[in-house]
Amino acid sequence: MPQLTPTEAAKVASSVYLLLNGSVTESRERGIRFGTEGKFALYDNSQFRGETGALAWKRLSNFGYIAWGEGAYTNEVLVVTRGTKINNDWLTNLSIGLRPGPAGWPVHMGFLGTWNSFSADLAKFLAGRNPNHIHCVGHSLGGALAALTADWVTTNRMAEASLYTFGAPRCGDAVFAGTLTQRVGAANVHRVYHPADVVPMIPMLPFFHAPLVGAGLRLPTGSGALFSTAAHAMEDSYFRGVGSLSWADLANAQRPGDIGTGVEAWLEAGAQGSSGMLMGSTQLLSMIGRALTWLVRRSAWVMGSALGSGVTAGLTLMDQLAWLLAQASKVKQEVATHVKALMSAILRFLGRKVVGTADVTQAFVHWLLATLVTTLSAIARRALSRFG
Amino acid sequence: MHRSPNTAPVARPRRMRRLAVGLGLVLAAAGLLLATQGSAMAKMVMFSAVSGKVLHNGKPVAGAAVEREFFWAWKSETGRDSTQTDAGGEFRFALVERSSLMGSLLPHEPIVRQTILIKHEGKTYKAWMYDKRNYRPDGEIGRPIVMTCKLESELHHTGDVYGICDLQ
Numbered sequence: 001m002p003q004l005t006p007t008e009a010a011k012v013a014s015s016v017y018l019l020l021n022g023s024v025t026e027s028r029e030r031g032i033r034f035g036t037e038g039k040f041a042l043y044d045n046s047q048f049r050g051e052t053g054a055l056a057w058k059r060l061s062n063f064g065y066i067a068w069g070e071g072a073y074t075n076e077v078l079v080v081t082r083g084t085k086i087n088n089d090w091l092t093n094l095s096i097g098l099r100p101g102p103a104g105w106p107v108h109m110g111f112l113g114t115w116n117s118f119s120a121d122l123a124k125f126l127a128g129r130n131p132n133h134i135h136c137v138g139h140s141l142g143g144a145l146a147a148l149t150a151d152w153v154t155t156n157r158m159a160e161a162s163l164y165t166f167g168a169p170r171c172g173d174a175v176f177a178g179t180l181t182q183r184v185g186a187a188n189v190h191r192v193y194h195p196a197d198v199v200p201m202i203p204m205l206p207f208f209h210a211p212l213v214g215a216g217l218r219l220p221t222g223s224g225a226l227f228s229t230a231a232h233a234m235e236d237s238y239f240r241g242v243g244s245l246s247w248a249d250l251a252n253a254q255r256p257g258d259i260g261t262g263v264e265a266w267l268e269a270g271a272q273g274s275s276g277m278l279m280g281s282t283q284l285l286s287m288i289g290r291a292l293t294w295l296v297r298r299s300a301w302v303m304g305s306a307l308g309s310g311v312t313a314g315l316t317l318m319d320q321l322a323w324l325l326a327q328a329s330k331v332k333q334e335v336a337t338h339v340k341a342l343m344s345a346i347l348r349f350l351g352r353k354v355v356g357t358a359d360v361t362q363a364f365v366h367w368l369l370a371t372l373v374t375t376l377s378a379i380a381r382r383a384l385s386r387f388g
Numbered sequence: 389m390h391r392s393p394n395t396a397p398v399a400r401p402r403r404m405r406r407l408a409v410g411l412g413l414v415l416a417a418a419g420l421l422l423a424t425q426g427s428a429m430a431k432m433v434m435f436s437a438v439s440g441k442v443l444h445n446g447k448p449v450a451g452a453a454v455e456r457e458f459f460w461a462w463k464s465e466t467g468r469d470s471t472q473t474d475a476g477g478e479f480r481f482a483l484v485e486r487s488s489l490m491g492s493l494l495p496h497e498p499i500v501r502q503t504i505l506i507k508h509e510g511k512t513y514k515a516w517m518y519d520k521r522n523y524r525p526d527g528e529i530g531r532p533i534v535m536t537c538k539l540e541s542e543l544h545h546t547g548d549v550y551g552i553c554d555l556q
Contacts, residue, residue, distance in 0.1 A: 031543070031549075032550075229494070233521070
């Protein structure tokens with residue numbers, strides 16, 4: 001299956017910003033090279049505009065382009081979307097709420113609003129064409145938009161797709177991320193992140209990244225000890241960080257700890273009745289959060305093709321999480337053991353009595369997660385009222 | 389769509405409040421982030437200092453107008469200054485910097501569109517066309533910008549810089 005190299009993907013993800021509010025022709029008169037030369041035919045009418053912001057602050061600006069392949073890339077299409085460049089884009093990043101995305105699964109409301117504002121341009125370009133492959137590329141907010149484009153392309157069976165994102169935020173819930181990963185294929189999802197970049201860590205639960213299993217490709221440069229706004233820059237951080245590395249080089253540079261081995265060991269110890277879990281402990285809560293994320297990913301993988309068919313978009317997020325963990329526990333004993341260990345940890349955190357070896361039921365998981373969220377909300381309210 | 393003032397949706401103030409709270413939370417988190425990094429609101433360099441010489445067929449061009457402009461995408465701000473070449477054909481521009489609290493707290497892609505034009509005897513020459521992708525001093529080419537501009541030269545690339553000038 002055709003794939004762009006990390007350098008090619010990073011170059012187009014970076015150069016798309018240079019369109020600013022001008023045309024491709026105007027950009028070329030300034031000597032700008034987009035990285036598409038000799039590969040994808042880029043014209044003024046390849047560009048599309050998108051809407052960002054919320055309510056009275058909405059603003060329309062260049063958001064990317066769609067281009068038809070040439071030479072070795074014949075019958076392929078490149079869709080590149082840009083990220084946060086101007087103040088208004090941050091309002092889109094903040095519009096945190098969920099709406100059904102292109103495939104019907106819940107996605108970030110702000111990202112979807114921007115994607116909807118140009119999706120008709122993508123449909124118009126592709127009407128009457130029959131590409132073999134569509135490359136979806138983007139940085140930051142543009143990475144989330146690329147994920148929505150890949151979701152739309154594969155749901156409507158327009159072509160096979162590849163997804164390349166750099167420093168992208170989480171775009172949708174676990175079912176969105178899981179079904180997108182299945183349709184695109186985990187091998188065709190290339191998610192690159194810098195360890196000091198905060199954007200790939202937001203929004204928090206219930207949002208997830210595709211690919212659902214695996215931690216993405218961490219740049220082998222820099223340290224994650226301190227967050228830095230500069231780490232998020234496409235040209236200065238990601239393009240330089242990728243350098244001339246291949247996807248295999250990036251995959252080989254991953255650290256074993258990145259794929260959740262610590263979480264698994266913690267759950268194994270918990271399953272064997274390990275104590276040392278203190279009620280209200282922030283360390284315990286942090287582990288619960290990490291373990292929940294890891295288990296949801298694992299459960300989505302275990303559920304495989306049943307993921308998209310067994311749960312409906314009408315369910316609440318809590319319903320979906322409970323369904324996923326309970327169903328995966330029925331399918332695989334190992335998941336059931338880990339889910340029970342996690343449930344015990346949550347009970348300990350809440351200072352409640354730990355239940356014995358009962359089966360993991362959807363109702364119980366739902367009740368426990370809801371109790372955890374309610375308790376945390378109450379703690380947060382109490383903490384805030386002290387400063388009120 | 390036209391909407392009369394008395395039919396404005398009632399949910400708007402609540403939504404705006406939610407957005408404002410969201411923005412406040414992000415800024416608070418970002419402020420904390422910045423505090424932990426120990427950096428104050430950083431200066432952002434829009435255009436590093438530039439010096440150059442204008443030549444025509446090997447001879448210095450005196451009295452040519454040199455115009456510099458930048459466009460900062462984050463704030464949609466444009467800045468301009470200009471000078472004239474001296475008897476030796478030389479010109480100089482000082483460093484231009486700005487600061488932005490929001491810009492230093494919120495992750496965004498730095499883009500500063502930079503242009504230098506030389507105007508001489510009714511003709512305009514593109515001396516420097518470049519998009520700066522960071523806010524560092526000398527962040528354009530990694531060293532001070534010193535250029536020699538031969539008016540008879542063709543437009544060409546030096547790295548990602550486009551124009552008639554050669555860089556030292």
